[in-house]
Structures are given as structure tokens and as C-alpha cells.
Amino acid sequence: MKFLVFNGSLKPDGESNTFSVCKMLQLAFNKLGHDCEIVTMRELDYEGSTDDVNDELKPYIMKMFDVDGVVFATPIWWGTHSCHIQAMLERLDFIYSWAKDNKYQPFYNKVFGTLVSGGGDGFQHIHGVLYSAASNFGFTVPPQCNIESKAQGIEEIKKDEDTFNQVKNCATNMTVWAKILKDGNPTVTARHGSVDVNEALAEGKRIPRKKGQKRKSKKHSDLYTDEDPKGTIHGLGFKDEATARASITKIRKSGRSHAHKIQAAVAMEQRARAAGKTGPAAIYRRYINSMKKKTKAKNK
Secondary structure, eight states, X not given: OEEEXXXXXXXXXXXXXXXXXXXXXXXHHHHTTOEEEEEEGGGSOOOOOSSOXXXXXXXXXXXXXXXXXXXXXXXXXXXXXOHHHHHHHHHTHHHHHHHHHHTOOTTTTOEEEEEEEOSSSOHHHHHHHHHHHHHHHTOBOOTTOEEEEOOOSHHHHHHOHHHHHHHHHHHHHHHHHHHHHHHHOGGGTSOOSSOOHHHHHXXXXXXXXXXXXXXXXXXXXXXXXTTOGGGOOOSOOOSSHHHHHHHHHHHHXXXXXXXXXXXXXXXXXXXXXXXXXXXXXXXXXXXXHHHHHHHHHHHO
């Protein structure tokens, strides 16, 4: 598995307590047989923004989609996290907005941990802020993945038993829970984004045909293949965005009822999301939303 550590220290690596603990964590992941990359943010030329910006930080943000876990590492500055870690929270805002709009969390099935170095108050405050943000971004926070290194000085940190044990716990628990999530894949049935429950349940809802009812009766939806094979819209897919667009065209030209078209699109969107095809799923979602607008206009 792969893990990514964002080092938010304001000091060069050779002088940074935070970076020293990051190296200990990297070594712990490596000893467990996993890859771990440290990104020292102060070395990057990046922009503070809530938009999707093309700069030296963006490739590492995009790399978050391909790893199994992410750690935010920071010193304590006046009781809170560093400006670089704050910049990370702000730069992830465009992903958070996309997730809400598309009702899909791309960071589901990934784990999150925190690493804080320094003396005095601030540990719990920083963990709380970062865990809250990570939860909203869709990460899973395993138990005891919050490293708190109070040791000062690189040589002292290397010999500090408390730091060593916390690093070991963090690496172990992140890898264990990352594997659980990868194998279990709860994303398939999990709720994504800020979906309105009533709207989601009503959308394309099936009304099964009762015994004695005609196949085309308006008292049931009769849209499923096992009940109405002749009514099935064939050739729909979600392999890629081009396939999804072609499928939307088939649905539009199918001659089926308004409700039938919505339900067909909803089924394909759900299958695409379960397969991790976010692009095709978003295309189906846009079509569904356009059809819902037509439904509201009809009901006025």
C-alpha cells in the first residue's frame, strides 16, 4: 500500500523536528512493507487558494487519489497548525465542493492520520481541527493515528520512547485499517456527499407490479428487465465518459417514459460509482438532475 505525508514545517528538513518525526513514520511504513512519500510543502512553489490551481502542489494533491492513506504533519504554532497545513485544507476545498455537487466522496476508503510536534498546548486542538476536516473530505480516521512528539531536538526525538511508540501505533493502525477498507469497499453502499435523504429515496423509485396488474399499467413502474424485458434500454455502459455520453443519448431516444429514463440513468450512475468510475457517474448525474428539473416544471 501507499501513504503520503504532507510535512507542514516552516523550517528546512535538516533543522525541523517535524520532519524528523516524519522520517521515523516513513521508516515505520517501510518496515511494514509499504511505500511512504514525504512532501515538504515549504520547498514547493504553490498558491494559497480554494480553487483548482496548476502549480507545484497540485500533482501531490492529485496523488492523494492514488494512495491508501494521508498524514498531515505540523509543528505547533501559537496553539494551532502551521500555515502550510492550513493551505492544504484550503486547497482541498475545490474537491470538497465537487464532492457535494456530484454526491460522491473520492477520499472514501482512504485513511487519515495526524503528526504534531512541539511543546506546550495545542496537540488536541490541532488533531480535532484536522480530524473534522478529514471526516468531511471523506477519510476514515483509525484509532490512535495521532502522533504527539514533545521531544525537542533531532537527536532527542530519535531516542524518545514515547514518540517511537506513537509512530509505531500510527503506522500499524493506518495500514491495518487501510487494508480493511480496501478489501471491504464500503464505498459501494456508503452515503456520498450531502445527499437529501427524501430526494434520494424518491428518485427513480420502483413501484413493483402486483399480481393481476397489467404490464404497462400506470399503477406500477414496471421498468425492470425481469418484469419487462422488452422495455429494457439495451447497450448502456459506464466504461468511460464517451460510453456514458453515448448511453445518455440512447436513453433520450429510447421512447420510454420520463420515470423510466430517470430510473435507467440512476441505475447506471450507481453502477459507475460502485466501480469507481467517477467521470461516467458524473455524466449520468447531470442528466438525472436535468430530468428532475423537468419533473418539477411538470408538477407546477
